[in-house]
Amino acid sequence: MKATKVPEATIRRLSTYTRYLKELEEQGETVVSSAQLAKACGVNPAQVRKDLAYFGEFGIRGVGYYVKDLYEDLRRILGLNREWRLAIIGIGNLGTALLNFKDFLKENYKIVAAFDIKPEVVVGRVAEKAGKPAEILHPDRLKEVAKERKIDIAIITTPPSEAQKVADQVVEANIRGILNFTPAQLKVPRGFIVKNVYFTTILDNLVYLLQSRRR
Amino acid sequence: MKATKVPEATIRRLSTYTRYLKELEEQGETVVSSAQLAKACGVNPAQVRKDLAYFGEFGIRGVGYYVKDLYEDLRRILGLNREWRLAIIGIGNLGTALLNFKDFLKENYKIVAAFDIKPEVVVGRVAEKAGKPAEILHPDRLKEVAKERKIDIAIITTPPSEAQKVADQVVEANIRGILNFTPAQLKVPRGFIVKNVYFTTILDNLVYLLQSRRR
DNA sequence: GGATGTGAAGTCGTTCACAGCT
DNA sequence: AGCTGTGAACGACTTCACATCC
Numbered sequence: 001m002k003a004t005k006v007p008e009a010t011i012r013r014l015s016t017y018t019r020y021l022k023e024l025e026e027q028g029e030t031v032v033s034s035a036q037l038a039k040a041c042g043v044n045p046a047q048v049r050k051d052l053a054y055f056g057e058f059g060i061r062g063v064g065y066y067v068k069d070l071y072e073d074l075r076r077i078l079g080l081n082r083e084w085r086l087a088i089i090g091i092g093n094l095g096t097a098l099l100n101f102k103d104f105l106k107e108n109y110k111i112v113a114a115f116d117i118k119p120e121v122v123v124g125r126v127a128e129k130a131g132k133p134a135e136i137l138h139p140d141r142l143k144e145v146a147k148e149r150k151i152d153i154a155i156i157t158t159p160p161s162e163a164q165k166v167a168d169q170v171v172e173a174n175i176r177g178i179l180n181f182t183p184a185q186l187k188v189p190r191g192f193i194v195k196n197v198y199f200t201t202i203l204d205n206l207v208y209l210l211q212s213r214r215r
Numbered sequence: 216m217k218a219t220k221v222p223e224a225t226i227r228r229l230s231t232y233t234r235y236l237k238e239l240e241e242q243g244e245t246v247v248s249s250a251q252l253a254k255a256c257g258v259n260p261a262q263v264r265k266d267l268a269y270f271g272e273f274g275i276r277g278v279g280y281y282v283k284d285l286y287e288d289l290r291r292i293l294g295l296n297r298e299w300r301l302a303i304i305g306i307g308n309l310g311t312a313l314l315n316f317k318d319f320l321k322e323n324y325k326i327v328a329a330f331d332i333k334p335e336v337v338v339g340r341v342a343e344k345a346g347k348p349a350e351i352l353h354p355d356r357l358k359e360v361a362k363e364r365k366i367d368i369a370i371i372t373t374p375p376s377e378a379q380k381v382a383d384q385v386v387e388a389n390i391r392g393i394l395n396f397t398p399a400q401l402k403v404p405r406g407f408i409v410k411n412v413y414f415t416t417i418l419d420n421l422v423y424l425l426q427s428r429r430r
Numbered sequence: 431g432g433a434t435g436t437g438a439a440g441t442c443g444t445t446c447a448c449a450g451c452t
Numbered sequence: 453a454g455c456t457g458t459g460a461a462c463g464a465c466t467t468c469a470c471a472t473c474c
Contacts, residue, residue: 006427007443008420015419019398033455042400046445049457061451061456078419079426097312109418153421177425179418183234185257193428195421197414203324203394204230204293205223206368206410210392211294213408222465248433261467264435276434276473 010051014074016041017048021071033064080108087151087175089166090158091116091136094181098155099134112149115139117162139169146173153177160184167194225266229289231256232263236286248279295323302366302390304381305373306331306351309396313370314349327364330354332377354384361388368392375399382409 020040024032038045052058052070055077059065075081088095091114099114119136137145145151154170156163156178163184170178171188178194180186183201186194235255239247253260267273267285270292274280290296303310306329314329334351352360360366369385371378371393378399385393386403393409395401398416401409 005442009443011420011423012413012416015416016398016400035455040400044445045455046447046458047443049455050444053457057457059456062454063452064455077423079422080419084422093312093315097308100308105418106415152425153418177421179414179421181414183231185231185255193421193424195417195424197412197417198227198230199394199396199412199414200320201227201230202410202412203320203368204295205226206392206394206408207294207299208226208292209408209410210367224465250433259467260433261436261469262465264433265466268435272435274434277432278474279433 006054010054011078013041013043013047013051014078017051018071018074018078018080021067021074024067025071029067031064032067032070034059037065080106082108084109085112085150085152086110086155087113087115087142087146087149087153088155088157089115089139089142089170090156090162092157092159095155095157098157113137113145113151115142139166142169142175143173146175151175153179155179155181156186157181221269225269226293228256228258228262228266229293232266233286233289233293233295236282236289239282240286244282246279247282247285249274252280295321297323299324300327300365300367301325301370302328302330302357302361302364302368303370303372304330304354304357304385305371305377307372307374310370310372313372328352328360328366330357354381357384357390358388361390366390368394370394370396371401372396 017037020037021032034045034048038048041048049059055073058070058073072081086109088098088111091099095114095116099111105111114134115137117139119138151173152175154166154173154175154177156166156170158166160182161184163180163182164186167178167180167186167188171192176192178186178188178192180194180196181199183198188194232252235252236247249260249263253263256263264274270288273285273288287296301324303313303326306314310329310331314326320326329349330352332354334353366388367390369381369388369390369392371381371385373381375397376399378395378397379401382393382395382401382403386407391407393401393403393407395409395411396414398413403409
């Protein structure tokens with residue numbers, strides 16, 4: 001057990017491990033080794049052990065890890081053992097998809113609000129897709145609603161040109177976490193955290209790899 | 216100019232640089248320094264120069280880089296100077312969003328096919344959103360259609376449980392690039408490339424950071 | 431003068447290899 | 453005997469600092 005800073009990559013992998021552990025648990029497996037976990041998640045066995053070592057000792061030498069215990073420990077470590085309340089800002093195609101996307105979201109994530117500059121325009125689209133009338137709010141109400149509904153995280157799916165302005169409002173509303181789907185580089189004050197989901201960039205990346213290996 | 220392997224992170228950043236260069240060009244700027252580029256993209260100036268150094272010398276000492284030239288050089292390096300033909304497999308909420316998502320996709324990406332196991336079920340949804348009847352094909356036709364339409368990249372947006380099966384069909388169709396939006400760990404033979412857009416994982420990551428800093 | 435290009439130093443993350451438990 | 457936990461070796465990427473060139 002250390003107090004060292006935990007690499008970002010470690011957290012990403014812990015998240016992957018939990019998914020696999022959940023599967024194992026559903027299959028009734030009780031024990032798993034670092035080697036097995038590593039293979040399933042495409043990493044080195046020592047890496048698995050190192051990742052866990054940042055947070056304590058979870059295994060039994062000569063045996064492995066108890067699936068259920070490790071699963072629960074990891075969920076606790078990652079903060080997935082409590083509810084996180086999300087708002088989606090920018091109800092275009094992507095925002096709409098996310099609103100309807102509950103299947104992909106783990107149970108501990110709850111979408112509690114949706115914002116768009118043109119509520120009246122987008123409300124129809126969401127309604128027809130969700131099968132019930134949806135409530136879309138104007139971003140000017142962010143601060144008020146954030147407090148009222150205890151929003152933890154803002155997901156930004158506006159056009160890139162609007163993203164920084166929205167981010168400023170999010171900060172103003174004191175929502176500390178931002179998941180940014182736009183390619184814009186958001187600037188936020190210390191204490192706020194932005195994570196980017198650059199799938200455009202990842203696509204570019206894929207293209208580079210494809211292109212550079214046909215030599 | 217070196218023949219060393221280029222770090223993945225470098226490619227990601229080059230992609231970011233191109234976006235900023237495009238902006239500069241539109242604003243009529245002709246020259247940019249590594250310091251300016253670095254600031255806009257949130258990295259170290261030396262990093263910018265190192266990234267570029269993998270591919271040659273693009274700047275003029277004492278001056279900086281010509282915006283237009285660098286933009287075009289980077290596009291060429293990344294392989295963005297030709298058309299890439301995409302197929303989307305799995306026309307649920309996310310797949311539908313991507314189909315309607317042309318605004319986010321650069322001009323050189325073209326969606327040329329959409330697949331789903333239940334074409335008749337999803338076709339209505341896409342049609343009404345796109346404003347014109349859409350053609351949704353059954354994945355069994357992947358191989359045939361891939362050849363015919365020269366599909367370069369498959370974007371997988373099926374439920375996680377179907378992802379590996381679909382990936383096998385993609386490989387069978389000899390589509391070399393896969394952009395995987397599911398949390399499944401896809402196994403493909405050597406020569407095929409998978410890139411993951413784990414936004415679920417990134418969300419977990421954000422939660423960890425939020426949770427661990429409130430101490 | 432001033433900004434690039436780059437070896438060298440530094441930092442961070444991964445893998446090895448083995449001691450330590452069960 | 454077997455698998456974890458971990459210091460040490462390794463490797464990869466980043467940052468520094470300065471020589472180089474316009």
